[in-house]
Amino acid sequence: MTMTEPFHDRDTGxxxxxxxxxxxDRLGATERAPIHLMEVCGGHTHAIFRHGLAGVxxxxxxxxxxxxxPVCVLPMGRIDDCVAIADDPRVILTTFGDAMRVPGSKKSxxxxxxxxxxxxMVYSPLDALALAxxxxxxxxxxxxxxxxxxxxxTALTIQRAEREGIANFSLFCNHITIxxxxxxxxxxxxxxxxxxxxxxxxxxxxGLRPYRFIAKRYxxxxxxxxxxxxxxxxxxxxxxxxxxxxxxxIENQYARIVPENGNPQAIGAIGDVFELRDVFxxxxxxxxxxxxxxxxxxxxxxxxxxxxxxxGVTVSDPTSCQCGEVLKGAxxxxxxxLFGGACTPETxxxxxxxxxxxxxxxxxxxxxxxxxxx
Amino acid sequence: MNAITPLPxxxxxxxxxxxxxxxxxxxxxxxxxxxxxxxFISAFAVxxxxxxxxxxxxxSLADLMTRGDRLAFTTDSFVVDPLExxxxxxxxxxxxxxxxxxxxxxxxPIALSCAVVIEEGMAVATLRRIALSIAATAKAAGxxxxxxxxxxxxxGACDKLFITTSGVGVxxxxxxxxxxxxxxxDVVIVNxxxxxxxxxxxxARDEMAVSTSVASDCAPLNGLIGDLxxxxxxxxxxxxxxxxxxAAVLNEMAxxxxxxVRITESAIPIRPEVHGFCDLLGLDPLYLxxxxxxxxxxxxxxxxxxxxxxxxHPLGVLAAAIGTITAERxxxxxxxxxxxxxxxxxxxxxxxxxxxx
Numbered sequence: 001m002t003m004t005e006p007f008h009d010r011d012t013g014x015x016x017x018x019x020x021x022x023x024x025d026r027l028g029a030t031e032r033a034p035i036h037l038m039e040v041c042g043g044h045t046h047a048i049f050r051h052g053l054a055g056v057x058x059x060x061x062x063x064x065x066x067x068x069x070p071v072c073v074l075p076m077g078r079i080d081d082c083v084a085i086a087d088d089p090r091v092i093l094t095t096f097g098d099a100m101r102v103p104g105s106k107k108s109x110x111x112x113x114x115x116x117x118x119x120x121m122v123y124s125p126l127d128a129l130a131l132a133x134x135x136x137x138x139x140x141x142x143x144x145x146x147x148x149x150x151x152x153x154t155a156l157t158i159q160r161a162e163r164e165g166i167a168n169f170s171l172f173c174n175h176i177t178i179x180x181x182x183x184x185x186x187x188x189x190x191x192x193x194x195x196x197x198x199x200x201x202x203x204x205x206x207g208l209r210p211y212r213f214i215a216k217r218y219x220x221x222x223x224x225x226x227x228x229x230x231x232x233x234x235x236x237x238x239x240x241x242x243x244x245x246x247x248x249x250i251e252n253q254y255a256r257i258v259p260e261n262g263n264p265q266a267i268g269a270i271g272d273v274f275e276l277r278d279v280f281x282x283x284x285x286x287x288x289x290x291x292x293x294x295x296x297x298x299x300x301x302x303x304x305x306x307x308x309x310x311x312g313v314t315v316s317d318p319t320s321c322q323c324g325e326v327l328k329g330a331x332x333x334x335x336x337x338l339f340g341g342a343c344t345p346e347t348x349x350x351x352x353x354x355x356x357x358x359x360x361x362x363x364x365x366x367x368x369x370x371x372x373x374x
Numbered sequence: 375m376n377a378i379t380p381l382p383x384x385x386x387x388x389x390x391x392x393x394x395x396x397x398x399x400x401x402x403x404x405x406x407x408x409x410x411x412x413x414f415i416s417a418f419a420v421x422x423x424x425x426x427x428x429x430x431x432x433x434s435l436a437d438l439m440t441r442g443d444r445l446a447f448t449t450d451s452f453v454v455d456p457l458e459x460x461x462x463x464x465x466x467x468x469x470x471x472x473x474x475x476x477x478x479x480x481x482x483p484i485a486l487s488c489a490v491v492i493e494e495g496m497a498v499a500t501l502r503r504i505a506l507s508i509a510a511t512a513k514a515a516g517x518x519x520x521x522x523x524x525x526x527x528x529x530g531a532c533d534k535l536f537i538t539t540s541g542v543g544v545x546x547x548x549x550x551x552x553x554x555x556x557x558x559x560d561v562v563i564v565n566x567x568x569x570x571x572x573x574x575x576x577x578a579r580d581e582m583a584v585s586t587s588v589a590s591d592c593a594p595l596n597g598l599i600g601d602l603x604x605x606x607x608x609x610x611x612x613x614x615x616x617x618x619x620x621a622a623v624l625n626e627m628a629x630x631x632x633x634x635v636r637i638t639e640s641a642i643p644i645r646p647e648v649h650g651f652c653d654l655l656g657l658d659p660l661y662l663x664x665x666x667x668x669x670x671x672x673x674x675x676x677x678x679x680x681x682x683x684x685x686x687h688p689l690g691v692l693a694a695a696i697g698t699i700t701a702e703r704x705x706x707x708x709x710x711x712x713x714x715x716x717x718x719x720x721x722x723x724x725x726x727x728x729x730x731x
Contacts, residue, residue, distance in 0.1 A: 004653060005646075013713045050658070052715020123655075229713055345722075366717040 007228030029060030041199035042069030042357025064329030065359035079104030207262025284323035400526025431520035446481035461589030481543030515594035572662025591666035605683030637697030
């Protein structure tokens with residue numbers, strides 16, 4: 001038995017689905033007037049589609065797929081900057097796998113690699129550091145991205161590079177923070193989220209405290225959830241339970257992994273290496289204040305943006321692309337004019353079609369062209 | 375007039391003297407002869423019968439015609455990194471890949487060619503191990519490597535070693551397997567667990583900090599498929615689920631046969647280690663490549679004998695029926711999840727890429 005097997009138990013799942021149905025009946029939620037729950041994290045979007053959860057839940061609950069896919073929200077200009085760094089013949093550019101296919105304004109990293117840039121896929125920033133050690137005559141740049149989930153490993157890698165005095169390693173930092181993003185969703189006009197399924201892995205690092213404003217200021221419940229099917233179902237039930245009694249609390253369904261106060265060591269490393277940027281651009285959402293981090297001056301020599309005179313180009317999204325509306329939950333992926341036509345996983349126009357965590361790609365791959373079509 | 379008596383032809387083997395392959399080994403001179411004879415010909419036992427080595431293999435037509443009425447011919451190139459991994463190596467893969475491509479068409483594999491492109495600097499000892507692996511796998515599969523070629527290229531022009539094998543086999547009279555033959559009501563079966571090869575290869579790559587106990591399933595399937603066809607002569611089609619995994623094969627048959635394929639997630643054999651590996655990296659085992667998995671579509675009334683025959687074979691112990699062919703949603707592969715939900719199993723655009731978090 002694997003560790004996750006108990007969280008796939010079919011009978012428990014059926015019982016939970018029944019109880020969710022009872023709650024929805026009591027709330028008077030129907031297909032026409034459903035309860036809207038937003039899963040913030042792309043990992044949850046993926047799990048919901050992969051296990052066919054939207055199809056087995058009663059129609060009175062609808063998932064809105066939030067902005068928590070770090071690959072999806074990366075603006076095209078950052079990819080262009082990254083390609084420019086990779087085109088420097090001294091550079092070995094290293095990155096996570098699913099960043100390879102994100103379209104820039106001219107090309108993706110995968111195309112840049114085919115055109116001769118030395119781009120290598122790694123599974124951890126420490127692999128990139130090891131590459132720097134083995135290639136002292138090359139400049140190894142790590143294309144770091146992701147929320148608080150991946151930030152600590154990048155921070156620890158920078159600290160180690162400094163300790164070891166590795167001079168040919170740097171980070172092109174595109175890390176972003178989750179809280180301002182949720183706030184941007186809550187502040188967007190026409191917001192109709194009744195409750196949030198909170199990100200499990202991010203919360204493992206930051207704990208529960210940062211979410212309190214969602215309950216206090218916006219009167220919305222949030223349940224931090226795991227990624228197995230029963231985790232998601234249980235968190236839906238917990239949210240409906242709160243909504244049913246008019247509560248708005250921050251709860252932790254994923255207590256087996258997420259400590260109340262997060263991981264102080266990881267938070268310490270993040271604080272040591274990174275500082276908030278005044279503003280960072282998000283694909284589809286525009287610029288959000290204090291939503292990205294940059295490398296502190298103390299570690300400036302590991303900052304690829306300073307080392308390679310990165311232009312910081314801004315490229316606006318194609319006007320026909322509606323990724324922003326999808327990210328904010330205003331429309332469903334299939335309601336976008338480009339979905340399945342001009343924009344497919346083969347030829348993504350918008351970033352939500354690129355990563356398997358993107359709502360559009362998930363619909364396209366797992367859901368057929370429309371919800372429930374399967 | 376010539377008083378000198380020529381020396382008798384030496385049949386003793388030439389030996390490679392250097393530890394690594396150099397460009398000289400591809401130059402057509404004695405160094406190349408040494409390499410070919412010492413590493414490849416001795417392993418393949420090509421001219422053990424003493425016959426001189428010609429530029430081509432010669433197969434008896436009369437002999438082939440006693441076995442069937444059609445010749446099957448296929449080719450495949452192998453560029454795997456790393457060259458050696460848990461459960462196999464590039465040599466074993468090169469034989470299994472081509473033998474299986476013949477076998478899934480219902481052909482009995484007869485003979486293989488083997489062409490190698492070697493990057494200079496390759497260790498002769500590694501090359502020797504791989505040549506012996508080619509020979510051992512061919513022997514196990516009951517085929518002979520009858521012709522080959524060796525090229526050496528400059529460093530950087532290839533990645534250590536590329537192998538291309540071609541194969542011929544014979545299809546017996548009356549046997550017509552085909553990707554367009556699936557009919558509604560038929561049953562989809564597989565001979566064993568999915569994803570072992572893909573997981574083993576990814577785990578064996580240097581840059582991967584994840585280890586797993588999974589070994590590649592790389593194996594010649596011709597014996598197993600022979601047993602299946604005897605037990606279930608009505609078998610519609612067989613495919614090996616290599617690149618693109620089970621998902622690619624099912625989509626291909628759904629499209630070619632213009633039928634729907636409905637599979638049951640809980641029925642698909644996948645080892646817990648492979649599940650764990652995929653969970654960790656955000657991969658889906660349905661898309662991982664296999665080198666020892668055959669996917670067959672059989673008429674419903676022959677499922678029993680088909681599964682019994684597969685399970686009686688060492689490579690089919692975990693054989694399972696995983697789904698059915700339907701008339702609904704032609705061209706689509708739909709999977710029932712354990713919770714009573716469904717999801718579409720579509721093709722991936724490219725390689726499966728690990729997700730960030």
